[in-house]
Ligand SMILES: [Zn+2]
């Protein structure tokens with residue numbers, strides 16, 4: 081028998097994380113429930129928008145992203161904890177892992193090592209990477225490398241240990257259900273109506289809101305690295321995408337963000353509306369935000385500057 085001189089390498093398939101897949105499938109499968117008459121309510125729309133503002137914009141954009149990852153501003157410790165807990169209630173993982181992943185993304189954007197570049201496959205950058213094991217996160221190495229500042233924070237370590245962050249998500253879920261039941265009973269005086277209002281709060285305030293905030297956050301990683309215009313010739317494929325910016329209250333001005341990652345404002349032109357930054361300015365006016373980092377675009381050529389030259 082003739083043996084091949086070249087050793088055949090086994091195909092290495094990425095390891096799928098069953099818990100992540102289970103949670104993603106369960107939430108997505110429950111979304112149609114919100115449109116079944118018993119669960120449907122027009123109140124669902126304002127609940128969704130308010131939920132996105134609190135848990136998506138304040139929790140993820142402001143808390144996880146601009147505050148923890150980029151230190152674009154400083155707020156009192158108690159307020160930082162509130163923002164971080166709002167972020168946890170979006171079920172996007174513990175802050176240490178979210179921040180480490182995002183710092184990796186900035187370091188290696190659209191190149192080898194980027195945890196979620198959508199350049200080859202939109203789906204991978206959007207959600208494929210979420211439930212696929214990233215071997216770099218075995219052990220504490222990546223945390224020591226990418227988030228040494230957060231490791232010195234007792235609250236961050238406490239949240240990470242024993243999956244306490246996930247227990248906080250479950251506690252907020254229970255609080256929404258109990259709150260909806262109590263308010264429903266107080267307003268209607270009927271047990272049946274209170275139960276229906278609780279069911280509607282579950283469908284819109286938890287399921288639809290969580291899935292909605294997931295997808296608009298993921299669109300920043302996927303759509304804003306493929307479609308849109310560029311103000312700056314950054315080395316990555318980041319784009320300013322107005323649809324993503326409108327959905328996420330400002331995070332879609334992603335080319336601006338890659339050009340000036342530490343800047344608190346992601347909208348750089350007057351019409352690039354960034355409501356998350358508007359909220360930061362309001363915090364600054366009332367004295368709750370300090371050292372808000374201004375727009376500093378060093379090393380990148382602005383397209384406007386190119387035209388003027
Ligand atoms: Zn990016």
Ligand SMILES: [Zn+2]
Nearest residue numbers: 149182337341
């Ligand atoms: Zn960033």
